[in-house]
Amino acid sequence: MPEWIEIKDVSKKIDGFQLGPVSLSIEPGTITALVGNNGSGKSTMLKMIMNLANPDSGEIRVLGKPVDGKDESWKRHVTFQPQNAVGWNAYTGEDLKRLIAPLYPKWDEAVFERMISLFDIPLNKRFGKLSPGVQQKLSLSLALPRSTDILILDEPTASLDIPSKNLFMDCLVEWMEQEDRAVILTTHETEDIRKLADYLFLMQGGKPLGHFEKDILAAGYRRFWLHEMPAGPLPGELSRTENQLVSDNPDATERYLSEHGSPVIDTKALELEEIISLLLK
Amino acid sequence: MNEWKQAYRLAIFEMKASMRSFLLILVFYIAMSLIFMQSLDVHLEDEFNFFDLLFLLIFFMFPVWMKNKEFQMQKIDGDLWASPSIIMLQQLPVSKDIIVKSRFIIHSFCSFPFQLVLLIAMPIMSENFREAMTPVAYTAFVLIWLAFSIAIGFIMAASEAGGNYKLKAIVLSFIYLLIGFAVIYFLRPDDGFLQLTMMMAAEWSLLSIVLAVVVSIAGWKYWQADMRKMIKKADYL
Numbered sequence A: 001m002p003e004w005i006e007i008k009d010v011s012k013k014i015d016g017f018q019l020g021p022v023s024l025s026i027e028p029g030t031i032t033a034l035v036g037n038n039g040s041g042k043s044t045m046l047k048m049i050m051n052l053a054n055p056d057s058g059e060i061r062v063l064g065k066p067v068d069g070k071d072e073s074w075k076r077h078v079t080f081q082p083q084n085a086v087g088w089n090a091y092t093g094e095d096l097k098r099l100i101a102p103l104y105p106k107w108d109e110a111v112f113e114r115m116i117s118l119f120d121i122p123l124n125k126r127f128g129k130l131s132p133g134v135q136q137k138l139s140l141s142l143a144l145p146r147s148t149d150i151l152i153l154d155e156p157t158a159s160l161d162i163p164s165k166n167l168f169m170d171c172l173v174e175w176m177e178q179e180d181r182a183v184i185l186t187t188h189e190t191e192d193i194r195k196l197a198d199y200l201f202l203m204q205g206g207k208p209l210g211h212f213e214k215d216i217l218a219a220g221y222r223r224f225w226l227h228e229m230p231a232g233p234l235p236g237e238l239s240r241t242e243n244q245l246v247s248d249n250p251d252a253t254e255r256y257l258s259e260h261g262s263p264v265i266d267t268k269a270l271e272l273e274e275i276i277s278l279l280l281k
Numbered sequence B: 001m002n003e004w005k006q007a008y009r010l011a012i013f014e015m016k017a018s019m020r021s022f023l024l025i026l027v028f029y030i031a032m033s034l035i036f037m038q039s040l041d042v043h044l045e046d047e048f049n050f051f052d053l054l055f056l057l058i059f060f061m062f063p064v065w066m067k068n069k070e071f072q073m074q075k076i077d078g079d080l081w082a083s084p085s086i087i088m089l090q091q092l093p094v095s096k097d098i099i100v101k102s103r104f105i106i107h108s109f110c111s112f113p114f115q116l117v118l119l120i121a122m123p124i125m126s127e128n129f130r131e132a133m134t135p136v137a138y139t140a141f142v143l144i145w146l147a148f149s150i151a152i153g154f155i156m157a158a159s160e161a162g163g164n165y166k167l168k169a170i171v172l173s174f175i176y177l178l179i180g181f182a183v184i185y186f187l188r189p190d191d192g193f194l195q196l197t198m199m200m201a202a203e204w205s206l207l208s209i210v211l212a213v214v215v216s217i218a219g220w221k222y223w224q225a226d227m228r229k230m231i232k233k234a235d236y237l
Helices: A043-049 A073-077 A093-103 A109-119 A131-142 A162-178 A190-196 A215-220 A250-259 A270-278 B002-017 B019-037 B039-046 B051-063 B084-090 B095-124 B127-132 B133-158 B167-187 B193-203 B204-231
Strands: A005-014 A017-028 A031-036 A057-062 A078-081 A150-154 A182-186 A200-204 A207-214 A222-226 A237-240 A244-247 A264-269 B074-077 B078-081
Touching: A005 A215, A017 A043, A017 A057, A017 B095, A017 B167, A031 A043, A031 A190, A031 A270, A043 A057, A043 A182, A073 A078, A078 A200, A093 A109, A093 A131, A109 A131, A109 A162, A150 B127, A162 A190, A182 A190, A182 B167, A190 A270, A200 A215, A200 A270, A207 A270, A215 A270, A222 A250, A237 A250, A244 A250, A250 A264, B002 B019, B002 B095, B019 B051, B019 B095, B039 B051, B039 B095, B039 B127, B051 B095, B051 B133, B051 B167, B051 B193, B074 B084, B078 B084, B095 B127, B095 B133, B095 B204, B127 B193, B133 B193, B133 B204, B193 B204
Parallel strands: A031 A182, A031 A200, A078 A150, A150 A182
Antiparallel strands: A005 A017, A005 A057, A200 A207, A222 A244, A222 A264, A237 A244, B074 B078
16 A cells, blocks of 8 residues: 655754654554654654654655645645644634635535534634633644545644543544544553554654554563562563563563463553553653 | 735735734824824925934834734744744645745735825925925835835745744844944935935936836845745744
8 A cells, every 4th residue: 555654764953852763654544643752753753744844854755745845735635733723823713714624625514513513612712712622622623624635633632621532532533434544643642542543653762663553562562470480581571570570572471481380370461551651661 | 826816815814813903003003104204394304314214114114013913923932933824824735835925915915005105195294295206206206115115125024934043043133133224324325215215216217117116026026935945944843
C-alpha cells in the first residue's frame, strides 16, 4: 500500500535541541500515536508535516507531494488541529465554520451539527471567550466534518472532561470507519492510545525510539511471579524485584525458566502505560 | 484572478470580525488627523517645520494601528512573532500566494481610504496648497503619495509574515528605526518632504505621474514577493 505521509531522515535543530533524524511512514486506514516525554519534538514533527517549519535536512511528502513544494494542493486532503488554535480568538464558532467549510469539498454539515449538539457548544460566542475545554471541543467539531483523507491532531483530548473524551473517541472511531483515512495524533493519555491507536511512534529527546504495532508491543512484555528468583540475568529480563520479573521477550524467559526448573506462579501482560514508561525511561 | 477572489473573501472575513472597532478607530484617526491638518497652512508658510515628520508618522503608521490588535503582528510563542492570521491560514488549504494577497487587501483597506482623506483634506483646508496646485499637479501629488504608501507603507503588510526574532534583534531593529528617523529629520530638504513633493508635482507633473505609477507597481509586486519568501523561511513553531 502506498504511504500517505512519508518522512525521510528529517532533522531540525532548535535552540540547541536536536530533533531527528526521523523517518516515518503513515499508511491509509491506520491511527498512529506519537508518544514521548514533554519536549521530545512531537508537535514540531506535526508542524513540519504541515510545512509550518522547515527541516534542516530530509524530506516530507504528503500524498506523494513534497510539502515544501510549489503545489500546495495536498493541504485540501489534510486537517491539522494544533494544541493551541492561533488566530481564532476574534471569531465566533459560526464565523469559523463559515470560513473553514467552503475550503473543504467534502465538508459534512451533518457531522458538524451532531458534534456541536453532542458537546453543547455555543456558536455565537467568540473563540477567545470560551473556556479551554470548550475551545477544544469546538476545534474538534470543526476538524472531523472536513472529511479529509488525513487528520493530524496535537493532543486532542488534553483539556476535555471524561464524558467529552469518550464522546470524541466514539466520533473519531465512527469517522475512521466511513472511508480509508489516516490519523496521526500526539497524546499523553494512555486511554487514547489504548482505544484509538494501531501504531505507536515513540520519541525521546528528539530521537525516535521505534515504530510499533500496538498489539504486538502489548504482547511483547510480561511480568512473571516466581517462587525463587534465579541468580543470573534471564533472557529478556528488563527488571526484577524480590519475586517479580519483567521481560520484553516472554517466550525466551518462559523457556529458560522451564528448562532450569524454576516454577512460575503467575504471569501477566504489562499495561500499555507500563510498557511506554519502560521504553521512555 | 481566482486567487484575488479567494484572497478578497478571506480579507473581508477578517475585516467583518473587527468592523465595528475598525470603523471607530478610523473615525477617531480621521478626526485627529483633520485637526492636525489645520496647521498645514502654517507649515506651508515655513513656521511649523515639525509638521512634516508628524505628517509622515500619521500617513504611514495610523493605517497599521488601525488593525484590530488581535490581527496585528505580535509575539506568538518563544521567539516567534507574526500576525496570528498568517498562522491560522497556513493550517488551512490556502496557498501562500492567497495568504499574501489577502494581507495586502486588508492593508489596502486600512491605508488607502484614510490616506485619501488626508490628501483630499489638503486643498480643502489650506489656501496656500490650493494656490500652489493645478488639477494636474494635484493628481500627480496624490499619486506620488499613494506610491509612497505602497513602496514604504506596505513594508508593514509584508512584515506580518513574521519570523523568529531574538530579543537582541528586536532591540537592534528599534535602534535602527530611531537612527532612520534621525537621519530623515536631519537630511530632509529645507522646506520638508511635503513641500518637495508639491514642487515635484507642480514642476514635473507628467514625469511624477509616470514615476509614481512605476514605483507603485514595483512596490506592490516586490513586497508581495518578499512576504512569500518570509513565510517560506519562517518556522511557525
